[in-house]
Amino acid sequence: MRKLLTLVVAISFALPSTTFAVDYGFPKNDGFVTDQANIIDELTERQLETTLQNLSDEKGIEIAVVTVDSLKGRPINDYTLNLGREWGVGLEGANSGVVYLVAPNERETRIEVGFGLEGSLTDVESYWIIQDALDYFRADNYSEGISFATTQIIDSIENENFADRKQQNVDEPISTLFFIIFFPLMWGASILGRSKRAWPGGIIGGLSGFLGAAIVGYFQYIALIIPLGVLIGFFFDLLVSKNYNSKKKTSWWAGGSNRHWWDGPSSGGGFGGFSGGSFGGGGSSGSW
Amino acid sequence: MKNKFLTSKFIVPAVLVLVILWAIGGYNGLVAAEETVNGAWANVETTYQERFDLVPNLVATVRGAADFEQDTLTAVTEARTQWQGAGSINEKVEAGNAFDSALSRLLVTVESYPNLTATQGFQSLQAQLEGQENRVRVARLDYNGTVKGFNTQVRRFPTNITAALFGFNKFEFFESDEAAADAPEVNFE
Numbered sequence: 001m002r003k004l005l006t007l008v009v010a011i012s013f014a015l016p017s018t019t020f021a022v023d024y025g026f027p028k029n030d031g032f033v034t035d036q037a038n039i040i041d042e043l044t045e046r047q048l049e050t051t052l053q054n055l056s057d058e059k060g061i062e063i064a065v066v067t068v069d070s071l072k073g074r075p076i077n078d079y080t081l082n083l084g085r086e087w088g089v090g091l092e093g094a095n096s097g098v099v100y101l102v103a104p105n106e107r108e109t110r111i112e113v114g115f116g117l118e119g120s121l122t123d124v125e126s127y128w129i130i131q132d133a134l135d136y137f138r139a140d141n142y143s144e145g146i147s148f149a150t151t152q153i154i155d156s157i158e159n160e161n162f163a164d165r166k167q168q169n170v171d172e173p174i175s176t177l178f179f180i181i182f183f184p185l186m187w188g189a190s191i192l193g194r195s196k197r198a199w200p201g202g203i204i205g206g207l208s209g210f211l212g213a214a215i216v217g218y219f220q221y222i223a224l225i226i227p228l229g230v231l232i233g234f235f236f237d238l239l240v241s242k243n244y245n246s247k248k249k250t251s252w253w254a255g256g257s258n259r260h261w262w263d264g265p266s267s268g269g270g271f272g273g274f275s276g277g278s279f280g281g282g283g284s285s286g287s288w
Numbered sequence: 289m290k291n292k293f294l295t296s297k298f299i300v301p302a303v304l305v306l307v308i309l310w311a312i313g314g315y316n317g318l319v320a321a322e323e324t325v326n327g328a329w330a331n332v333e334t335t336y337q338e339r340f341d342l343v344p345n346l347v348a349t350v351r352g353a354a355d356f357e358q359d360t361l362t363a364v365t366e367a368r369t370q371w372q373g374a375g376s377i378n379e380k381v382e383a384g385n386a387f388d389s390a391l392s393r394l395l396v397t398v399e400s401y402p403n404l405t406a407t408q409g410f411q412s413l414q415a416q417l418e419g420q421e422n423r424v425r426v427a428r429l430d431y432n433g434t435v436k437g438f439n440t441q442v443r444r445f446p447t448n449i450t451a452a453l454f455g456f457n458k459f460e461f462f463e464s465d466e467a468a469a470d471a472p473e474v475n476f477e
Contacts, residue, residue, distance in 0.1 A: 203305075
């Protein structure tokens, strides 16, 4: 029986994941302005950063100004869309984000508009902003062109306000998930540890995985979560049972730290990151 | 001996419960995935519809420009009608692709009328058309992504058992027509 359980779990794990992420090699975002290509002068960058921070604080609108060394051979609309989605520019749900991207080496530029702002910053609006900024770019005057275009973008969405859609940062879903799976197990470790068998841990793990998924609403991953719970529970029980057998008194899971490896790295000060907005392909591109 | 008896007495119902839970989970997972696909498809339809809504404007703008080739215009409007009459996803995919290629042919033709393309009105219209084309492209990619996820679930063990049991079928991908992507060259000489 134990072998069968292990086998089922092993098979479930061997199944490939359904999501394949393409690596676009996006630059690391270091604020509202990310100047990887280094074409914006210091002063302009600071001014833009302050303006965009205020805009985000007051209206819940996030504008990312990005310059890149290379589009990695991808079409600019594809690159910008995926950058906006990966960074999550804009508020989650409200999708109140704009990505203004300039690729000086490819001589291409794009304004990508989140769903929530498409009504104000239309494709036509974006097109003319891009065209106007191109005059600066042709004269190699990037700082002024980018600053000009950003101001135009802000002007066009003047009447939008998403401040009431802002929400306090919630836990990352993945750590919630792990918490839900792990917590009952850790709690049950003392009970499970008293028996020599490992399978009750597996069953409890599967159950808590199911309940956890039901609570969080991750039904689409249930086929993965349950065997994960079973596996973790099984080995956990195996471990605690073994340790019980060897009469160990203290173990790492009884330690006093409240931080765990699944909490992820603690975030420092400074830019807190974007808020999880998405994009649907609105906006306009240009080249010079 | 006694231990073995206890074990079997516990294990059989426990495994049964686990299997039932697994089936419920699999079923609910499929329902959720199917709804995601439906949502993505609705998005494809909306973006196409918004794109068709630009056609009257395009026709009006282009028609004004002297002796414009009528068949390219007719092809665009016909494809729009074809979409509206299409029922199944397959028919819509076909109509959508026909529209894409007709529109790109039209736009290539328009290129040779500089007095038309130079106007602000036409450039704005073109920005709208391009924007909408990109939205359609994104909606199609997203749709295909959800279809892939769903179809994998339907085919993969053990959810394929649940899928067969409750009659979940695979969805069709929205393959874009390669011909539409490469706009044909137009020679006026």
